[in-house]
Amino acid sequence: METMRWEGREFLILDQTGLPGRAEYIRCRDYPEVAEAIRRLSVRGAPAIGAAAAFGLVLGAMNLKVDDPLEFLARVEEIADRLSTTRPTAVNLNWALERMLARLRSSMPGKPGELVAAMAGEAEKIYREDLEGNRKMGRFGQELIPAGARILTHCNAGALATAGYGTALGVIRAAHEAGKKVCVYAGETRPLLQGARLTAWEMVRDGIPVTLITDGMAGYLMAKGMVDLVVVGADRIASNGDVANKIGTYGLAVLAREHGLPFYVAAPFSTVDMSLESGAGIPIEERNAEEVTHLAGVRVAPEGVGVWNPAFDVTPARLVSAIITDRGVVRPPYEKTLRELGIGE
Numbered sequence: 001m002e003t004m005r006w007e008g009r010e011f012l013i014l015d016q017t018g019l020p021g022r023a024e025y026i027r028c029r030d031y032p033e034v035a036e037a038i039r040r041l042s043v044r045g046a047p048a049i050g051a052a053a054a055f056g057l058v059l060g061a062m063n064l065k066v067d068d069p070l071e072f073l074a075r076v077e078e079i080a081d082r083l084s085t086t087r088p089t090a091v092n093l094n095w096a097l098e099r100m101l102a103r104l105r106s107s108m109p110g111k112p113g114e115l116v117a118a119m120a121g122e123a124e125k126i127y128r129e130d131l132e133g134n135r136k137m138g139r140f141g142q143e144l145i146p147a148g149a150r151i152l153t154h155c156n157a158g159a160l161a162t163a164g165y166g167t168a169l170g171v172i173r174a175a176h177e178a179g180k181k182v183c184v185y186a187g188e189t190r191p192l193l194q195g196a197r198l199t200a201w202e203m204v205r206d207g208i209p210v211t212l213i214t215d216g217m218a219g220y221l222m223a224k225g226m227v228d229l230v231v232v233g234a235d236r237i238a239s240n241g242d243v244a245n246k247i248g249t250y251g252l253a254v255l256a257r258e259h260g261l262p263f264y265v266a267a268p269f270s271t272v273d274m275s276l277e278s279g280a281g282i283p284i285e286e287r288n289a290e291e292v293t294h295l296a297g298v299r300v301a302p303e304g305v306g307v308w309n310p311a312f313d314v315t316p317a318r319l320v321s322a323i324i325t326d327r328g329v330v331r332p333p334y335e336k337t338l339r340e341l342g343i344g345e
Contacts, residue, residue, distance in 0.1 A: 031060030045161020050092030138174030157233025241317030241334025242279025
């Protein structure tokens with residue numbers, strides 16, 4: 001099932017808030033609808049929101065009633081600024097928007113229709129490159145996966161979080177396609193249950209054996225010798241290898257180290273933020289308290305309770321066994337190996 005689809009003057013987004021029970025598409029005809037879809041997690045996952053923002057910028061440009069190229073550029077830059085504020089942690093969002101603006105500037109001067117066409121072509125390119133990159137990532141990553149491996153993953157880093165195929169789940173898919181007979185443990189991923197709702201759904205649809213666990217079961221699962229490795233995605237990776245990913249990832253990395261298990265991170269190289277020396281500089285999004293106090297719209301915590309709801313945490317590079325990218329697999333010291341991989345970026 002497509003996560004998103006461009007139809008020329010409309011952008012369709014699979015509404016992931018309805019999965020697994022309801023698979024419906026949101027039809028976006030202007031950029032505020034795309035911004036809202038990103039904000040409310042109808043589309044989520046760092047690569048996916050980057051691609052969605054790119055198409056959102058195209059919609060915004062299409063709807064401008066401006067003839068002067070310089071005014072057109074200024075208005076598009078304003079739209080990009082508004083889209084960039086929707087999710088602060090995932091670097092792919094700003095990466096995609098900056099790439100779109102660079103393409104627009106390189107097409108100047110030109111008629112608005114020509115400029116929109118150039119932007120649409122760049123958005124399509126971002127989408128296709130993500131899909132192709134995920135498959136490369138899968139091929140690189142599956143070489144780290146032994147036959148019969150029991151793999152623990154967290155949140156959803158699959159086709160739903162990307163243009164298709166997935167990052168962490170792309171590695172698992174590639175191992176499955178290679179006949180390695182892997183099986184998956186999916187952590188439910190509180191508070192929004194992306195593991196239970198989305199990862200389990202993807203694995204069941206692909207015929208890959210999957211067992212759902214609550215987040216608090218992971219340590220005991222490892223202690224019982226029922227896991228061989230952990231593989232997760234990422235929303236931003238600092239140049240030293242520190243990784244921002246869905247809240248709960250750091251705890252899994254600590255548990256993996258305690259139990260002597262490999263802890264792998266899979267992400268496209270566009271997720272690496274070479275401008276940041278460490279994870280301390282990664283902005284961490286904090287979300288609405290109702291995500292914690294309510295479940296499916298029903299209050300499960302008392303009125304008046306305080307809530308802290310960071311959407312992500314940062315896993316120190318020392319706990320990461322390897323980072324799987326679309327350019328290859330890198331290992332510590334990440335300050336050196338990531339920079340070597342980024343040559344020509």
